[in-house]
Amino acid sequence: MNIIKPILMSALIAAGTNAFAQEFYTDSAFAAAVANGTRTTTGLPGNNYQTNFAHYNITADFRTIEGHLYGSETIKYDYNCGQGDLNSIVINLYRNVYKDGVTKHRHVDSRDKFKGVEIEKVQLVDNGRYTDLNITEYGTQIEAALPAPLTKGNSITLYIKWNTKIAAFSHIRGGKYNQDTWFVPYFYPQIAVYDDIYGWDRVQHSGNEEFYFENANYDVALTTDQYTAVWATGVLQNPEKVYSPTVLKKYREALSSGNITDIITKQDLEKHAVKSEKNIWKFHADSVPDFVFSCSASSQWTAKNFELAPGKRTTAAAVYRNPIFRDNVDLAETTITYLSHNRPGVTYPYPWMTLFEGSGGMEFPMMVNEDLDVLWDDMIFTTSHEITHTYFPFLTGINQNTYGFIDEGLTMFVPEYLQDSLTIIKNAISRSASYVSTVLGTTIERPVITPSYKMRELWPFTMSSYYTPQIGYNILEGILGRELMDKALHQFTSAWSRKHAHPYDFFYTLESVSGKDLKFFYQNWFANTGSADLGIKNVYRDDTTNYIIIENFGEKYVPALIKITYMNEATETIYQSAEMWRNGDRTCTIALPGPQISQVELLTEYIPDNDSQNNNFYIQK
Numbered sequence: 329m330n331i332i333k334p335i336l337m338s339a340l341i342a343a344g345t346n347a348f349a350q351e352f353y354t355d356s357a358f359a360a361a362v363a364n365g366t367r368t369t370t371g372l373p374g375n376n377y378q379t380n381f382a383h384y385n386i387t388a389d390f391r392t393i394e395g396h397l398y399g400s401e402t403i404k405y406d407y408n409c410g411q412g413d414l415n416s417i418v419i420n421l422y423r424n425v426y427k428d429g430v431t432k433h434r435h436v437d438s439r440d441k442f443k444g445v446e447i448e449k450v451q452l453v454d455n456g457r458y459t460d461l462n463i464t465e466y467g468t469q470i471e472a473a474l475p476a477p478l479t480k481g482n483s484i485t486l487y488i489k490w491n492t493k494i495a496a497f498s499h500i501r502g503g504k505y506n507q508d509t510w511f512v513p514y515f516y517p518q519i520a521v522y523d524d525i526y527g528w529d530r531v532q533h534s535g536n537e538e539f540y541f542e543n544a545n546y547d548v549a550l551t552t553d554q555y556t557a558v559w560a561t562g563v564l565q566n567p568e569k570v571y572s573p574t575v576l577k578k579y580r581e582a583l584s585s586g587n588i589t590d591i592i593t594k595q596d597l598e599k600h601a602v603k604s605e606k607n608i609w610k611f612h613a614d615s616v617p618d619f620v621f622s623c624s625a626s627s628q629w630t631a632k633n634f635e636l637a638p639g640k641r642t643t644a645a646a647v648y649r650n651p652i653f654r655d656n657v658d659l660a661e662t663t664i665t666y667l668s669h670n671r672p673g674v675t676y677p678y679p680w681m682t683l684f685e686g687s688g689g690m691e692f693p694m695m696v697n698e699d700l701d702v703l704w705d706d707m708i709f710t711t712s713h714e715i716t717h718t719y720f721p722f723l724t725g726i727n728q729n730t731y732g733f734i735d736e737g738l739t740m741f742v743p744e745y746l747q748d749s750l751t752i753i754k755n756a757i758s759r760s761a762s763y764v765s766t767v768l769g770t771t772i773e774r775p776v777i778t779p780s781y782k783m784r785e786l787w788p789f790t791m792s793s794y795y796t797p798q799i800g801y802n803i804l805e806g807i808l809g810r811e812l813m814d815k816a817l818h819q820f821t822s823a824w825s826r827k828h829a830h831p832y833d834f835f836y837t838l839e840s841v842s843g844k845d846l847k848f849f850y851q852n853w854f855a856n857t858g859s860a861d862l863g864i865k866n867v868y869r870d871d872t873t874n875y876i877i878i879e880n881f882g883e884k885y886v887p888a889l890i891k892i893t894y895m896n897e898a899t900e901t902i903y904q905s906a907e908m909w910r911n912g913d914r915t916c917t918i919a920l921p922g923p924q925i926s927q928v929e930l931l932t933e934y935i936p937d938n939d940s941q942n943n944n945f946y947i948q949k
């Protein structure tokens with residue numbers, strides 16, 4: 329299908345007389361941040377905007393047979409952003425979601441129910457002195473009380489010793505895939521985000537909603553056994569210490585040649601791809617919002633290093649047991665190139681992107697855990713979607729716990745043109761539009777801006793996070809046009825790079841880039857509920873001009889894609905953006921000079937529409 333997005337065509341609208349200005353729901357905490365000068369109403373960060381930052385030094389030992397991880401970490405935490413002094417530090421222990429008694433909104437396999445993260449020590453490190461801190465544990469977080477307040481502009485260093493069992497069977501974003509293959513996310517105690525709008529993020533992790541991360545530098549030394557190789561966020565610092573000579577040679581070739589290279593092949597696996605049974609893998613990552621790792625002694629590895637911009641290169645890689653997954657390296661390169669040069673047009677920020685054949689589709693900084701999709705179209709969708717998450721939430725620091733509709737919505741929307749140019753069978757927009765048609769105005773619908781952590785049921789959560797906002801961004805592109813939407817996405821992504829963007833920052837960016845007041849649509853689509861249903865009320869004509877009256881039978885402001893057939897059998901399709909509902913009118917009259925019309929039809933493949941009975945109008949000859 330060629331037209332995945334409507335071509336903008338002008339038609340004359342009979343202007344409504346109803347002067348009607350709609351406001352968008354105001355978040356008082358955001359308004360306070362604007363008053364404090366950390367946020368603005370232009371979509372750009374305020375002059376007083378700052379973020380906190382952490383430096384993690386983690387040493388961990390993963391026993392792959394028992395699936396247990398023993399670790400310790402030193403965290404230097406820079407407190408730059410906040411209101412007043414800090415008397416405590418909030419730390420996330422996401423793996424406590426597997427603990428009995430902790431609220432879960434995802435199914436946990438009974439074999440994975442264990443006692444969570446065991447915290448052996450939390451200490452303050454000051455000039456070589458270690459002082460135990462009092463900690464309070466609640467659900468998936470602990471709070472460590474500081475003996476003296478931490479004042480703004482200063483840092484503290486914490487030492488934490490911990491161990492945790494890794495869930496093998498539940499496959500919630502990670503797990504065990506065969507006797508030696510694991511994907512291990514969210515494994516270490518991680519300081520929660522403290523941002524300029526809400527302070528500490530105290531949202532408990534229940535398995536359903538996602539995450540909110542602070543940027544940090546990581547130095548991680550990870551020991552694994554069973555001759556496993558390790559892939560992780562960051563850049564490996566000691567390849568000569570961990571790979572067999574053959575694999576090391578191919579690893580170096582891959583990084584210097586620019587050719588697609590099979591670094592670990594089946595033959596390499598037969599005689600071990602790594603140096604010894606146990607190896608220490610050292611990774612470093614700069615300014616990333618999380619660290620994740622995977623390991624395997626039975627996975628192959630293919631990579632390609634390529635140029636992003638003069639002097640800037642990255643490496644796309646696939647780690648797989650099924651050779652079909654190898655082709656994902658090409659898809660990763662295509663996606664990264666598209667995101668860097670087209671939409672959002674911001675250079676891919678990391679030195680690696682490793683796609684790991686595991687389960688589901690889950691994004692991590694520089695890594696994706698992904699099912700093997702047998703259908704190539706599904707692989708295109710998942711791979712391009714997950715890599716787009718590099719920008720939303722990671723680069724722009726979005727709070728996924730609360731605002732899934734920004735990170736998932738944009739991740740559905742941004743790669744649409746790319747997906748459409750690559751796929752054969754499916755069209756991501758028409759599928760989403762049909763889901764949205766059936767859900768708007770029903771008991772499944774929630775206002776899109778409902779905080780993600782409050783939507784405990786999967787389907788309302790999925791609609792509000794993915795499909796409804798995706799269609800909303802398409803409708804906004806219909807109002808702005810492709811060029812302005814490109815400009816807005818680029819500006820938003822650049823301005824909020826390595827910061828924490830709020831949904832209002834995105835909404836204000838669209839307004840300032842386009843010069844349009846879009847609150848009428850924000851309120852209608854993102855804050856209100858109701859059905860979408862346009863119909864054709866009447867078509868009539870005077871001497872020279874046809875008039876088409878479109879009626880909005882629903883509550884939502886949707887655009888109209890109108891196919892017109894003339895008496896002379898010529899046809900044309902015109903697009904009327906949702907701007908026609910700006911004044912709150914229930915009908916819109918479109919004036920079309922030209923020959924007499926014989927039929928008018930509303931096309932709804934890409935536009936939600938609850939009732940197809942009122943979409944056709946025939947005129948007798």
Ligand SMILES: [Zn+2]
Pocket residue numbers: 713714717736739
């Ligand atoms: Zn996603």
